Amino acid sequence: MTTLIVNGERRSIEASPDTPLLYVLRDELGLNGAKYGCGLGQCGACTVIVDGKAVFSCVTPVMVLEGRTVTTLEGIGSQDALGPMQRAFITEQAAQCGYCISGMMMRAHALLSRDPHATDESIRAELQPHLCRCGTHMRILRAIRRAAEEMRPKTADARTER
Amino acid sequence: MPTPFGTIYSTNITPDPETGIGRWSEQAFIRALRSGVDREGRHLYPAFPYDHFTRVSDDDAKALYAFFMSIDPVKSSAPPNELPFPLNVRLTLAGWKLLFLRQARFVADPSKDERWNRGKYLVEGLGHCGACHSPRNLLGAEKTSAGFAGGEAEGWRAYALGRSSRSPVAWDEAALADYLARGWHALHGTAQGPMANVANNLSQVDPADVRAMAHYLVSLGKGEGRNDVERTRSGPGRLPQAGGAQAATPSIPSEPGGAIYATVCASCHDADRPLPLGGSRLDLSTAVMDEVPTNLVNLVVRGIPAASGASARPIMPGFGDVLDDRQISDLANYLRTRFAGKRQWDGFAKAVAKARGGR
Numbered sequence: 001m002t003t004l005i006v007n008g009e010r011r012s013i014e015a016s017p018d019t020p021l022l023y024v025l026r027d028e029l030g031l032n033g034a035k036y037g038c039g040l041g042q043c044g045a046c047t048v049i050v051d052g053k054a055v056f057s058c059v060t061p062v063m064v065l066e067g068r069t070v071t072t073l074e075g076i077g078s079q080d081a082l083g084p085m086q087r088a089f090i091t092e093q094a095a096q097c098g099y100c101i102s103g104m105m106m107r108a109h110a111l112l113s114r115d116p117h118a119t120d121e122s123i124r125a126e127l128q129p130h131l132c133r134c135g136t137h138m139r140i141l142r143a144i145r146r147a148a149e150e151m152r153p154k155t156a157d158a159r160t161e162r
Numbered sequence: 163m164p165t166p167f168g169t170i171y172s173t174n175i176t177p178d179p180e181t182g183i184g185r186w187s188e189q190a191f192i193r194a195l196r197s198g199v200d201r202e203g204r205h206l207y208p209a210f211p212y213d214h215f216t217r218v219s220d221d222d223a224k225a226l227y228a229f230f231m232s233i234d235p236v237k238s239s240a241p242p243n244e245l246p247f248p249l250n251v252r253l254t255l256a257g258w259k260l261l262f263l264r265q266a267r268f269v270a271d272p273s274k275d276e277r278w279n280r281g282k283y284l285v286e287g288l289g290h291c292g293a294c295h296s297p298r299n300l301l302g303a304e305k306t307s308a309g310f311a312g313g314e315a316e317g318w319r320a321y322a323l324g325r326s327s328r329s330p331v332a333w334d335e336a337a338l339a340d341y342l343a344r345g346w347h348a349l350h351g352t353a354q355g356p357m358a359n360v361a362n363n364l365s366q367v368d369p370a371d372v373r374a375m376a377h378y379l380v381s382l383g384k385g386e387g388r389n390d391v392e393r394t395r396s397g398p399g400r401l402p403q404a405g406g407a408q409a410a411t412p413s414i415p416s417e418p419g420g421a422i423y424a425t426v427c428a429s430c431h432d433a434d435r436p437l438p439l440g441g442s443r444l445d446l447s448t449a450v451m452d453e454v455p456t457n458l459v460n461l462v463v464r465g466i467p468a469a470s471g472a473s474a475r476p477i478m479p480g481f482g483d484v485l486d487d488r489q490i491s492d493l494a495n496y497l498r499t500r501f502a503g504k505r506q507w508d509g510f511a512k513a514v515a516k517a518r519g520g521r
Contacts, residue, residue: 018414018425040430041479042468053483060484061425063414128468129479 002062006031007075017063022046024062025072033073033102037131044130047103048072052114054107073102076109085109088147089140096134104130108144116152120145163209164316167249167302170209171240178235191227192220197265198255205255207243208262208302214290217268222288262303281378284371291379294320294356310382312453317516318355319456321448324382328451332387338376343369345475349391351442351449352466352476354457391446419496422489426481438476445501455494455507456517462490463517487514 002013006029015024025031025048034057037045041056048057049071077083082090085105095101104127111118111126118126123144132140163170177184183191183201190201198212199205206212218226248254268287270279285291294315296304305311312322322328331337331349341347345361353361364372414421423431430441444450449458465480485493491514495506507513 017421042477050483055484056479059426059429059479063425064422064485064489 002066004062004065004067005069007071013062015062018061020058021048021060021062021065021070022057025057025070031072031074034106035099035102037099037103042129042131043100044103044107044127045100047106047130049075049106049110052110054110071106071109073105076105083109084150085112085144085147088143088150092139092143092146094136094139094143096136100130100132100134101140104132104140108147112144112148112151116148118148165209165302168243168245170207170243170245172210173240174236174238175230176233176236177231178237181237181239182235183230184235188224188227191230192223195223195226198259198263205252205259207252207255208258211290211293213263213304214287214293216263216265217283217287219267219283219287258301258303261301277374277377278381280371281374281376281381284375285378289375291323291375295323314456315356317456318357318460319452319454320357321452321457322385323379325385327383327385327387327448328453329385329387329448330446330451331391332384332389333380334389335373335376335380338380339369339373342376343367343372344473345469346437348437349443349446351437351447354461354466358469417492417496418489419492419494420500422485422493423496423500426485427493430478438474441478442476444497447497447501450497451502453507455510455513458494458497459490459510459513459517462493463514482518487511490514 002015002017004011004013004024006025011029013019013024013028015028022034022036025034026036034048035045036058037043039058041059044056046056046058047054049055050060050065051068073086077086085108089095089101089105107127107130108123111123115122120141123141127140127144163172174182176182179185186194186201193199194201194206194212195218196212196216198208198210215223243250268283271282274282292304292309292313294313295310297308297311297313299305304313308326310323311326312328313320327333329350333341333350337347337350341350341353342361342364344365345358346352352358414424427441427444431444433440435441447458449461452458461478462485463480463482466476466478468477469475481490491506491510494510498504498506
């Protein structure tokens with residue numbers, strides 16, 4: 001059995017150790033923020049944060065994550081208490097179909113948590129592994145810049161650190 | 163340009179009169195190219211490969227000058243080099259040149275055909291392949307006695323070529339020409355690091371010239387590589403494909419590295435889809451066979467980023483943020499034992515630290 005700390009809670013995972021993290025999050029823990037896109041780590045829709053770094057959950061078996069901390073979209077804010085990244089995406093109306101957006105937010109969140117002053121260039125470079133077929137790229141960039149402004153004074157926000 | 167001696171900054175070679183080479187005559191340009199002396203008479207560091215460009219013909223040297231003078235001038239000065247004393251004194255380069263620089267134009271070998279000679283001219287001169295693919299001595303000069311025995315460039319291993327090659331698959335001319343022009347080959351994998359840029363450049367070179375280079379390089383011999391490798395897998399590890407794009411993972415071995423391979427790597431690398439859409443066959447991987455772990459570690463940690471352009475190119479997610487140092491070592495040990503029949507590399511932990519630091 002694998003133990004993970006998911007959004008701050010210690011969880012014992014029933015699924016077999018070779019199960020990709022994405023399936024565990026969605027099917028076992030009911031956290032549907034991360035999406036199945038390609039299953040090959042090539043589209044970014046499944047991105048979550050592990051120990052502060054953005055990773056593709058579809059190609060990450062839980063076996064290699066024993067005892068590590070996982071943050072999903074549900075961990076950076078809820079419908080009742082939106083996080084800065086989520087607020088910014090809503091304000092900028094950056095989602096069209098929205099399928100890729102969770103992954104985009106998670107990677108942007110990981111980037112801004114370690115570099116709240118990330119330049120436009122580094123935001124673009126960081127999000128390069130994420131595909132969006134609706135084409136809201138310019139709004140996504142605006143949303144991330146907006147979130148950065150909000151996150152800057154309180155980068156020590158406990159949510160990003162756990 | 164990071165070198166074992168310090169950082170050297172390449173200078174402005176646009177025709178800007180103040181900061182570039184706009185005031186350079188053709189003779190000054192050709193002298194710099196072949197003798198490593200700038201317009202003011204200062205010695206240039208051999209990071210600029212004049213030890214190779216000395217082979218370049220008059221016609222090509224003049225053509226290069228004409229081309230450089232035709233591009234738009236840009237005003238920009240390189241920062242000063244970061245080299246320790248006494249290397250920061252350019253006069254020391256006079257001694258280096260005395261020892262190591264053999265100034266001579268290329269001379270064709272009349273016993274070989276035109277294509278071979280063309281290939282050798284390009285490989286030794288403008289291509290300067292040996293600058294990375296040959297080992298260097300303590301003074302940073304190529305070891306002529308060990309030409310193409312493998313070298314290092316910008317944190318990547320430049321594999322041995324010819325007889326010293328560790329490639330499990332013998333390179334033939336068609337495969338090498340294809341690899342040089344496209345940056346990947348289904349049986350040989352993907353060019354990464356500085357070689358990715360080389361392949362990008364070669365994609366714009368006359369295909370006949372790329373073939374000539376491949377022709378010459380293949381004539382140098384083939385090491386231990388096999389000729390009879392099938393394009394698709396039919397050996398151990400063949401897996402049925404599951405529905406959708408992901409293949410089923412095999413049963414998990416008890417050995418930690420094998421378990422990581424089975425759960426993390428096998429769904430692409432054992433899925434029977436050839437490059438560029440599947441993973442390369444690791445039993446055919448030079449990175450796994452090589453004497454140093456540099457490239458394997460770089461690939462595991464960073465992956466292969468998507469390249470721009472319309473044609474399909476291999477891509478791989480990096481696992482540096484998923485796997486910890488111990489897991490990467492276990493995995494490499496497994497790959498090394500299973501596919502190369504050899505033991506884990508010495509100095510593996512150092513290679514991982516370097517790959518993580520270099521991101």
